[in-house]
Amino acid sequence: MVKSIPQRMCVGCRAMRDKKQLIRVVRQPEEAGLTVDLSGKMPGRGAYLCPDEVCFKKAVKSRGLERAFKMKVDESLWQEVREQIEEKN
Numbered sequence: 001m002v003k004s005i006p007q008r009m010c011v012g013c014r015a016m017r018d019k020k021q022l023i024r025v026v027r028q029p030e031e032a033g034l035t036v037d038l039s040g041k042m043p044g045r046g047a048y049l050c051p052d053e054v055c056f057k058k059a060v061k062s063r064g065l066e067r068a069f070k071m072k073v074d075e076s077l078w079q080e081v082r083e084q085i086e087e088k089n
């Protein structure tokens, strides 16, 4: 049996990649807001970003996360994402 690897689109470069390679941002239920999902298993609607500075900048510029979640993204969330990118590089 071939194990299929789930693919998700990066909100920066809009390329499809293995879910596991991407940073997941999740909109938590009950208006708890957005957070970086380190486990990849948190409930809620997710958006994905490559662990790459270039994608990060593209996503900020194109408001990729705002569009994905249809809500305002706080500076602190971007900071969290950035820290994850730095950690993975």
Ligand SMILES: [Zn+2]
Residues within 6 Å of the ligand: 010, 011, 012, 013, 014, 015, 049, 050, 052, 055
């Ligand atoms: Zn990307």
